[in-house]
Amino acid sequence: MYVPCPSCPLRRKPAFRQKGEEEVAVINSMKSDHLTLEAGSEFIHPEQSDAELYTLFAGWAFRYKELGDGRRQILSFALPGDLIGLQASLFEKSFYGAIALTDIQLCVIPRRRMLRLFERMPEIAYDVTWLGARSEALVDENLLSVGRRGAGERIAALLCSLYKRAEPLGLVKEGVLELPLTQQHIADALGLSLVHTNKTLAKLRSQGLFTISGGHLVIRNLRGLSRFAQHFEEDLAPRPLI
Amino acid sequence: MYVPCPSCPLRRKPAFRQKGEEEVAVINSMKSDHLTLEAGSEFIHPEQSDAELYTLFAGWAFRYKELGDGRRQILSFALPGDLIGLQASLFEKSFYGAIALTDIQLCVIPRRRMLRLFERMPEIAYDVTWLGARSEALVDENLLSVGRRGAGERIAALLCSLYKRAEPLGLVKEGVLELPLTQQHIADALGLSLVHTNKTLAKLRSQGLFTISGGHLVIRNLRGLSRFAQHFEEDLAPRPLI
DNA sequence: CGCCTTTTTGAGAAATATCAATCGCAGTGG
DNA sequence: CCACTGCGATTGATATTTCTCAAAAAGGCG
Known part of the structure; x- marks a missing residue:
């Protein structure tokens, strides 16, 4: 199954800002694949060096880190529309893993196209940054919970x-x-x-x-x-x- | 005191990637001010709606969140060279506060210039995003500590x-x-x-x-x-x- | 039914929080 | 010089919270 961005049903939800045709077309051209994964699949591995950038299209997932002896901490949950793997795709290696909680579908944006994306359409680059900041805000809130509640x-x-x-x-x-x-x-x-x-x-x-x-x-x-x-x-x- | 970016001493430290002259010039043109603050000053307030983006030039600072009854959680510490306020400057309001631990100096990049920055120099936009991702990585590591160590x-x-x-x-x-x-x-x-x-x-x-x-x-x-x-x-x- | 995963329970142990002083030290005013 | 004050560090005693271990119950599924 492949869903072209212009006809993406997610895009019509009230959660999202409506974008112009041109922008959506560029996003569509960045998207290299649409993956379907089973619940439990790990699609970003800790230490992985060539992780791609994903948008979760359907289903739930989470990011996690663990200590050497197996203690595991879930960092954040991802819902449809969330970007996953920005850190991992920007850095040389990933510092966390990401696993599907349910069966999921992912839109893939190859890490190699990132810089080109920044050059080609600054508005989208800005949005990527914005989403990265939002992702941090989620972790911030979680840290407040774990530390003080x-x-x-x-x-x-x-x-x-x-x-x-x-x-x-x-x-x-x-x-x-x-x-x-x-x-x-x-x-x-x-x-x-x-x-x-x-x-x-x-x-x-x-x-x-x-x-x-x-x-x-x-x-x-x-x-x-x-x-x-x-x-x-x-x-x-x-x-x-x- | 005002330090022009091309002659910034921080830039020569091994921690940082060396940049071309042109890029540094653009960064310099984005910088609107160089502030000096006393230890204890809160330069980003929770709920603040018009926070600027800062680069910590000298000294230490931290970001924090708190609950209604006063319990406080420090989210991350900032050292020289760290960007502070990306979330706060991107969103309509800040979800955290930031306070100087020591006397500090801050380079100010007005939030209004952000989008222009993205248009003018994609490499710098990419770097801003990269620094935002690194900031999240710091919080991730902290969350692992607080949750599991x-x-x-x-x-x-x-x-x-x-x-x-x-x-x-x-x-x-x-x-x-x-x-x-x-x-x-x-x-x-x-x-x-x-x-x-x-x-x-x-x-x-x-x-x-x-x-x-x-x-x-x-x-x-x-x-x-x-x-x-x-x-x-x-x-x-x-x-x-x- | 048998097997697996998840949820639930009980009991005791360990980690961490709270409360209440005290201590050390630097600055300050007399 | 000395008493006084304020902040941060330290200590002891006790109260809570959370963890670990062990096992049983409850579902889902072939």
Whole structure:
């Protein structure tokens, strides 16, 4: 399957800034491939030296780092429209790995074309930089969580954040968000152990702020959950889609 | 005091990539000011809507975020040559604050000139993006620390990282690095309490891997400290200086 | 049904936080 | 010179949080 950028359904979502035809055409010309990968595939490897730049077209993924003895930290989750691999494609080697959480589709922008892209269309270069900055903002927020929020607050903040990001992508249907995270993923993202994550999650659920089962998340009171988590950031929108 | 980019002493350090005259001239033309600020000054405020882009010319600074009730997380430390404020200058408002740790000097690049910069010199735009990605990499590494390393490892990793970054800037003299961090800063950066930071630091010191007193850090065994911290990242060098 | 992954539970151990002083030292005013 | 003040470092005692280990329960799937 190959989706040409001008007819990309993502581009029409409210989450994204509408672009002119010419710009979309240039983006399309940069795109070298459209990949389909199974859940669990690692498409950027730690230490990999020739990673490409990707836009996640469909599905969920995450970036992670790990220590020598196997301890793993998830750095950020990626949703459709997110750019993945900017660092990895800019540097000589990647300092992180990226794995598909669900089956995914990726638009590929070859790293070699990056500089040419900067020369050819400065607006797009600006947008790439913007998206890189947004990616850092996501990690910043995560670091705040892991460093300063308690276990319950961390989980609440993560759910809020994902929900707020998923909504303008049209991923929330009738109040239900399909969340492909296992409790292990949540623990890995929040710097918690699996067991503690499970117990804390149970406690939160029992307070009635949200429901989560079988991969379906329903937030009964987003305002209240945000307040509990002290999570007050809205997702920046509209944003560019490369 | 005003330092024109072509005669910038920083630019000659081994940490930085040497640039052509023309490029340096353009950078110089972008620079609108050279500020001198006292230690403790906050030069980017959380929520600020019109932050400029800065290059730290001299001194140390840090970026931070905080929760409503005052809990504070330091996101990253900035050393000379580092770009600060890319997110803040790209977005409508800043999601973090930035404060001078020591007396500092900043080169100012007005946010308004950013897009023009992208049009005028794609190589520089590429470098800005590169520096933004490096900034994210620093936060990634911090998040790994806070999420997965124990207190001792966190401190060791932080010291290693700062030392490895300071060295190519010529800030390490006869094995001694002047470290302007208070234990409270270390605690804020690592997601630890002040008391625990103090006790852990004392324990580490007693193991003889390093010495730290009166703001002077001497690492006796960088290899050993790195191994203990499981910190194996070298600072990327050479890198662009904007 | 049997096998695998994920979730859940219980119990005890370890790490880290909090509270409350005290100490050391540099600057400051008398 | 000395008392006084303020900030950062240090210490001891105690309270919480979070982790680890071990095992059982619950689903999903061929």
